Amino acid sequence: AQSVTQLGSHVSVSEGALVLLRCNYSSSVPPYLFWYVQYPNQGLQLLLKYTTGATLVKGINGFEAEFKKSETSFHLTKPSAHMSDAAEYFCAVSGSPGNTPLVFGKGTRLSVIA
Amino acid sequence: ETGVTQTPRHLVMGMTNKKSLKCEQHLGHNAMYWYKQSAKKPLELMFVYNFKEQTENNSVPSRFSPECPNSSHLFLHLHTLQPEDSALYLCASSQDGDRGYEQYFGPGTRLTVT
Numbered sequence: 001a002q003s004v005t006q007l008g009s010h011v012s013v014s015e016g017a018l019v020l021l022r023c024n025y026s027s028s029v030p031p032y033l034f035w036y037v038q039y040p041n042q043g044l045q046l047l048l049k050y051t052t053g054a055t056l057v058k059g060i061n062g063f064e065a066e067f068k069k070s071e072t073s074f075h076l077t078k079p080s081a082h083m084s085d086a087a088e089y090f091c092a093v094s095g096s097p098g099n100t101p102l103v104f105g106k107g108t109r110l111s112v113i114a
Numbered sequence: 115e116t117g118v119t120q121t122p123r124h125l126v127m128g129m130t131n132k133k134s135l136k137c138e139q140h141l142g143h144n145a146m147y148w149y150k151q152s153a154k155k156p157l158e159l160m161f162v163y164n165f166k167e168q169t170e171n172n173s174v175p176s177r178f179s180p181e182c183p184n185s186s187h188l189f190l191h192l193h194t195l196q197p198e199d200s201a202l203y204l205c206a207s208s209q210d211g212d213r214g215y216e217q218y219f220g221p222g223t224r225l226t227v228t
Binding site for chain 1: 118120147156157159162170204206211213214216217218219220221222224
């Protein structure tokens with residue numbers, strides 16, 4: 001069965017500092033991995049996704065994530081945090097064939113301190 | 115209208131009321147989803163429709179009744195709800211139910227059951 005673990009329900013960084021949000025997954029098949037962001041009172045917006053090919057994936061708003069099969073990880077990073085990055089971030093893994101919906105992690109709330 | 119829209123954005127209803135949530139996607143997708151997002155709980159998948167056929171029902175109580183008249187529209191009919199059903203209800207769509215496709219979310223309906 002597929003599962004996602006996001007380490008840290010709340011991460012706080014200073015403006016301009018590195019953002020690192022951790023995601024580990026479990027999958028019985030080669031995974032497709034996604035990061036979503038949710039701003040207050042809004043739906044989820046896709047930041048980036050990995051399906052096949054290059055393991056370093058670049059997304060919107062300066063975020064990127066690296067797929068590491070050996071570590072079963074897909075951590076999200078951004079070199080320099082901005083106040084507008086404050087939001088909830090969700091990592092997700094696709095279901096196994098025939099059981100297709102995404103499996104989401106519990107989310108990590110990112111706070112950015114001025 | 116673009117993307118995925120949901121109406122109403124906010125809904126307050128009594129436990130004996132009947133109401134419906136509406137979702138419309140303008141992306142030409144073939145799969146649509148209902149999720150429940152409660153405070154401090156993971157995102158819960160409720161229903162999946164793929165090419166208008168319900169393919170998943172995650173043990174959702176019968177007081178929630180989905181309807182998908184075509185690939186662009188999805189409804190969630192509500193009746194005799196409980197206070198614990200208060201949550202943000204998110205609709206999403208994807209190209210189809212295949213595992214590689216990302217889901218696009220609407221802004222959600224904030225439901226309060228009194």
